Amino acid sequence: MPSSNWGSLILAPLVALTVLASCARSAPDGEGHGAASSALSAEDRLAACEQDPRVVAGLVTREICAGADIFFRETFEGNGRTCGSCHPVENNFTIDFPFVDALLDLNPFDPLFVYEHVPELTDLENHELKKNGLIRENIDGFEDLANKYVIRGVPHTLSLATSITPDPMHEGADMPLHRTGWSGDGAPGSGSLRDFLTGGITQHLPTDMSREPGVSFRLPTEQELDLTLAFQVSLGRLNELDLNQVKLTDLEANDGRLAFLDPQRGRCNVCHANAGANHLDTGRNRNLDTGARKAPGTGTNGAFDGGFGGLGLAAPNIDVLGIGFLNGFGDGTFNTPPIIEAADTPPFFHSNAFGDDIEAAISFYARADFKDSPAGRELEARFGTPLQLPDSDLIKIGRLLRVLNAAFNLDIAKQRLHAARVLAGRFHDTRDDVQKRLMELAEVEIDDALQVLRVAGTPLHPVSRYRLRQAKAEIAAGLSAAGWSARQGGISGALQRVQNARGEFGSNITFQLGQGNLMY
Template sequence: MPSSNWSSLILAPLVALASLASCAPPAREGEAHATVSSALNAEDRIAACEQDPRVIAGLVTREICAGADIFFRETFEGNGRSCGSCHPVENNFTIDIPFIDALLDINPFDPLFVYEQEPELNKLEIHELKTLGLILENIDGFDDLDGKYVMRGVSHTLSLATSVTPDPMHEGADMPLHRTGWSGDGAPGSGSLRDFLTGGITQHFPADMSREAGVSFRLPTEQELDLTLAYQLSLGRLNELDLRRVKLTDPEANEGRLAFLDPQRGRCNVCHANAGANHLDTGRNRNLDTGTRKAPATSTFGAFDGGFGGLGQAAPNIDVLDLGFLNGFGDGTFNTPPIIEAVDTPPFFHTHAFGNDIEAAVAFYISSQFKESPAGRELEARFGAPIQFPDADIIKIGRTLRVLNAAFNLDLAKQRLHAARVLADRFHDTREDVQKRLMELAEVEIDDALQVLGVAGTPLHPVSRYRLRQAKSEIAAGLSAAGWSARQSRISGALQRVQNARGELGSNITFQLGQGNLMY
């Protein structure tokens, strides 16, 4: 079809979509963010998404498009927050201190900080949000807001399709359907990822601390739950690697891969099979007490974090820190996160108590804290000796994880650049804002890859990093290009450089990516 006909076909309905796909307007400087909620229902969103160029081009389904719009822009008549407040696409779907500091500079009245602006919400968060990047969670119920809460980092929502199926060894009437959140019990009701939205709204969206549905917020409809679930399951990667077949070009990284797999060295592959979130024995997500509970996040919390299973406990039932008295709720276990995505989503573990470098997280597993934990003793019994690997293996395993994470970053960048090129070719300058935003988000992933590969010591893949800087220059030129043809040419140049950089990392690092990575 001629381009002029395409433009006339989609331009009018996409004017409405432009409002749908743009973020809620920020508060003006010096003004608190007003509580807002979209007037769009699920059917409105689906109808608008039918006119989205990504949907028309077959890059994204209308359901995933609509689910993304709910995720990023629906406030459910609460305090102005959306899911994207704590899971921003431009920060790997999590928040950390650099992100929070930058947001404070841009807009100190962002809904993330609404607890400071609205007196009725002063117990929604405490100062650890700004000082440690931790959010307040009432994982064990709302009956004691002053004394029954914990502080946790925000789990990213990448690759959920690979990581939430519970291990059969945990089957039982009280077991959640899916492993969500840090302790595997982040969702109410059935404990499914679908119900996680309801739990998130109740915890983080209320307009007052009564948390009364229909007053403090509205609950999602069944259709909104389905659409948001579809979007979340389409984020990140949809498959696992086979680390036995992967070959890494960097010799130390490849040696680290062997240490990762070797039960007499790293033993990492037992609980993080193929650098994912699942246990080697079952291929499913397992809760474990690894001793991380003994590294509290802060000294001003209501209770020490006892992990899974504290709901319904009237009084503390676990000595979280082995202090000689009961001081927390739960059974001490937390679920296993995927680690392909770990290097650029620090700080590590639920407390943020283990630094920003992946090597520090690896080193935790030869600490007495881990060796003396139930998970550490289980590995010792399984292999006949305590876990032990030299400091050199810490560096090597860290390099392995850095290369895998960078490969994931670059595949996301390629996916977004390819989509931007398709849209430029098909729609020319119509909705060029979508093309440009995909280019910007591709550059975010390139920056992540550069940071991940920029390890101290022997540099990782200097030629790849040079090519990635060239790709960034192409993207910058494309963003300032006068028209679609020049923009498309620059996208192609950037894509070629990213592909060349990615190819140098190794072989058989093959990710299947979800469509949700193209939404924002």
């Protein structure tokens, strides 16, 4: 679906009904990932969503509700996995080693690890999934399963509405409609986000490696494709910031903002305009060869990750590592991810090759791999001087991104707490499970903000962190309350403390959030 239609899709008329009934939901704390029936049709889900309290209260459209139910619970008659297996709501819609490790302790037979227990799926993944949170991707075709694949991290699905429209300079007959995945070619067919669901099912959900539709899985219906798209483009934020108008109260973070914008300092704003995923010149997503393909950890059995453009090639066509022979498929380019969400979604780049701190990712741009890359040389030609990124600016830009990410976390926490308060006030203790899960997921975002704000050196917003710990106590009290009134009191107290903590960050950090953040 063209991006111009997303707004009307997201803001579709709300259904307001007064009857409440049970609607399937994912279990908290990682229980039940992928354990779901495929018996429900799209119409069944839409009918159930008309009775979901979030839809009845006008907080979420029934289309987004039904799309979320498909995303988190539909197995497509496959191996038990769902979209939510690799994009869990409680882990920023991605997986990493800590999440995988915790899930292994909780349930080693979770469908994420189905390749270890079903002989027909031995080659679906390899040891890198458990070791580094990396999954196996046949982005260049399934014709040589033993050798023609790459190992990649799982990109989060937050703020897709802002980040996947391709740059006009890359238009052409072979260009995808949307830049999905790490190299901008993650979807089959047209390359649209709508088609990404089909690609994900084929890659990750089959019951055997033949991947035959109707045998290894079922394909989604047209209506399921539309509904899942509606949910995906309603996740995260729907707008970009204007960093020229943002003012941060932390002096180092604010100087990091200036370095981010300054072409003679960070130069970050050219490729990540306003800390998003789009190029400054066009406001659209651009594929670039930044030299990140040379980062460690990108090898497979016989090929390295060459990024975009390897589909249909019978033999390696690129020297990915620059070591003197052809060892990968593609043109060496990867698309640009949004970085407002970055500090909260380590490790970084397509290969998970960097550590858990955003500063490690920023430091890549001070390395020779970047400076000598086509993208690095293009920046040097544009501004006439080599990029200088001293440690002092690296630290300050890191603080900037930490504050922006924490603000995003807290806005989602507020959105969920507000919804829980509305539901408690309207429905009291009816379907209080929805209220409580929204409270729990709000606390997840608060924990993320606390983690993001934890930084070496000068403390970053210690008063805000204290208030956020108080907010967690209010949520705990609300969750343990005997009835809706006391629960609503805990929610209100938490909301006030989160708002006060968020207010310390600065001005003009304004996010428009999608309704999908209220689904799970």
